[in-house]
Amino acid sequence: MKNGCIYCGVTEDLSKSDIIPDALTNAKMINPNVCRIKHNNDFSDMFEAEVIQKLALITNELDIKSSKGKNYASYESIITVGDTDYNAKITSETELFGGKKKMRSVDGKYLLGPIDEIKKIKAANDTNVSEIDVNQMEIEKRVPLDLSVFFSMAMYRMVAKIGFEWYCAKNxxxxxxxxxxxxxxxxxxxxxxxxxxxxxxxxxxxxxxxxxxxxxxxxxxxxxxxxxxxxxxxxxxxxxxxxxxxxxxxxxxxxxxxxxxxxxxxxxxxxxxxxxxxxxxxxxxxxxxxxxxxxxxxxxxxxxxxxxxxxxxxxxxxxxxxxxxxxxxxxxxxxxxxxxLNNIQSLLQESAITIRGLKRFVKEHWKHFEQGIRLNPKGTNKKSIFMFYMLFIIGQSNGKIKNIHDLYTVIKDKFSSDTINISDEMSNKLHEEMLSNESHSELMTKGAKIIESWSFE
Structure with missing residues (x-):
């Protein structure tokens, strides 16, 4: 007897269904008995794509990348530079002020980007274009997170599909x-x-x-x-x-x-x-x-x-x-x-101190390490400050922090806790500690090179 689709029973054009959508996991899990078009491909348009898009920040932060694409998921954010809010869709914070990316302000009045790119705009001239140094300005990133996705029909249909296909595959x-x-x-x-x-x-x-x-x-x-x-x-x-x-x-x-x-x-x-x-x-x-x-x-x-x-x-x-x-x-x-909400906050904070997260941070900022990192004295991005601080203490350790486990030990001792809440107060203290050390740039670069040499375990 030929195998058939577990949804409709047809025996032709069966395919391997990703039980958990590929864009939501690094671990592949397959059910081979799902017809290709009606009950595999079409599920993406019916409900999976909506959930994947709305969880883009989560998958991005967890270093999950779909095998169907080379890039991390992009997510909507609001970037505040000085007193102005800008809309940005990014896959990494390093995209904000590098390359040719331009951002339009929320009120539509301003455009922010590399000065050379801005000057290429036909209407640009000396009266409406001015140059600023973002390294000397307060920059804040806010990411709107729609919690309703966790209670949506799209999510319910997706988890039902996961549970059904998994149970059928196991049996x-x-x-x-x-x-x-x-x-x-x-x-x-x-x-x-x-x-x-x-x-x-x-x-x-x-x-x-x-x-x-x-x-x-x-x-x-x-x-x-x-x-x-x-x-x-x-x-x-x-x-x-x-x-x-x-x-x-x-x-x-x-x-x-x-x-x-x-x-x-x-x-x-x-x-x-x-x-x-x-x-x-x-x-x-x-x-x-x-x-x-x-x-x-x-x-x-x-x-x-x-x-x-x-x-x-x-x-x-x-x-x-x-x-x-x-x-x-x-x-x-x-x-x-x-x-x-508490689970999301804990997850996003924990992503800062994993070997995957550290290696990705180093890779995305490598160009800046080669040129010499300049910390923004007015920077308020708590996660970035914490990540730079990890590089800073690794560089300061003179080779004593040899792997991620050594780092966990140092962090636990320094913060007197197994869990870390990156509060505004803590972020400010870490920021000030780094800026007060004249060699902070060299130490962070040294720490980045050490992390680059670490192996995944």
């Missing part, structure tokens, strides 16, 4: 099954009843944030107290959704206990089992009693390289939460909005 579903009709109707026509809900229990958010890696996607399937099969989708560690895949476990779908994490560095961590009882048994059997002396016995993993054990422990010990305490809601509450 080797080879064609359309009628029991999936409600979720198929929801994905393809935005109807079919209640399929996607928002998880509102703060305990679940804390559980995932403590368990999975920064910026990861995580998917988890379970059978609920009403016997329905569901998939929890933790998107970037920002928002968590519950997708009702079908009303009951199906004979042809063996695995209803599933977990998978997709990290920013494209690693997959996953396990599968038939039900919670078997998972508990298999987890216990993963350990063996070992005599550790003084009459004491400890349970030691049989396979010390098994990276799934902590995730299985999380699943087993928190099953009651998934089973009946997700606190599912249809519309966002202020509590959930606050949770998501």
């Amino acid at each position: 080797k579903v080879m064609s359309k099954i009628d029991d999936f009709t409600p979720i198929i109707d929801f994905i393809t026509r935005s109807n079919g009843g209640k399929v996607v809900s928002i998880v509102s229990n703060p305990e679940i958010y804390a559980l995932f944030n403590n368990m999975v890696n920064y910026g990861s996607h995580a998917l988890l399937s379970y059978v609920s107290k009403d016997n329905s099969v569901n998939v929890i989708i933790n998107l970037f560690g920002i928002a968590i959704y519950n997708v009702r895949v079908c009303d009951k476990p199906l004979d042809g779908c063996k695995y209803n206990v599933l977990f998978q994490e997709l990290t920013l560095d494209a690693k997959h961590i996953c396990f599968s089992d038939t039900d919670i009882e078997n998972l508990q048994e298999h987890f216990i059997n993963s350990f063996e009693p070992t005599n550790i002396g003084d009459g004491l016995t400890a349970m030691i993993p049989k396979d010390m390289t098994d990276k799934t054990l902590k995730y299985k422990l999380m699943y087993v010990t928190n099953y009651e939460l998934f089973f009946e305490k997700l606190n599912l809601i249809d519309e966002p509450t202020q509590e959930v909005i606050t949770l998501i």
Whole structure:
């Protein structure tokens, strides 16, 4: 029997569907049983493109680049130079005052760009063109973030598609099954009843944030107290959704206990089992009693390289939460909005101190390092100031900071915390510390060269 599309059953022109859209992850995950045009390509126009565009800042900051393009996602921003606001669509802050890029003010009265490019404009003359030094002016970047995307029908259809295609792929579903009709109707026509809900229990958010890696996607399937099969989708560690895949476990779908994490560095961590009882048994059997002396016995993993054990422990010990305490809601509450906003802020701040983020920052600013960095005395971009400060302390360390782990140790000691809130006050102090050192430019360049030599781990 030929394989068919899991949405409509046709057996011709099947394609490999990216379960999570390619532009939202560095880790590829495929379902090979989706017809190419109607139920693969068309989903992009139906709902995926809208979500991808509205999450451009997130994917850009997380160093996620679609395999279909060479550039990072561009996002809308408002750049304040002096007392004037300018509109800019950028992929990197280095685009703002380099190359030939021009920005028009929000009120439409002014144009800002390289003086040579401005003078090429036909209407430009000495009376309406003036030269400014942006290195001596206060510059601020603001990025409007539309939180409504997390509660939009486009997002709900996309996470339903992710949950459905993932569950089918893990269970080797080879064609359309009628029991999936409600979720198929929801994905393809935005109807079919209640399929996607928002998880509102703060305990679940804390559980995932403590368990999975920064910026990861995580998917988890379970059978609920009403016997329905569901998939929890933790998107970037920002928002968590519950997708009702079908009303009951199906004979042809063996695995209803599933977990998978997709990290920013494209690693997959996953396990599968038939039900919670078997998972508990298999987890216990993963350990063996070992005599550790003084009459004491400890349970030691049989396979010390098994990276799934902590995730299985999380699943087993928190099953009651998934089973009946997700606190599912249809519309966002202020509590959930606050949770998501705090997660975004934490994620964007954490992106400053990853090896991917540091290497990208060095690469994008390399031309300026070669020419000699000049810090803007009036600069207010907190993240840029913090990134320059990382280079500054690496350059100051005289070779003692040899890798990202050494940097984490120094940061933890310096800021007396595992987490860092880059507040206005902290940013000002770091800025002043760098400017007060006459060799700050040389030290940052030295730090940049050290980071350039680091390897991804």
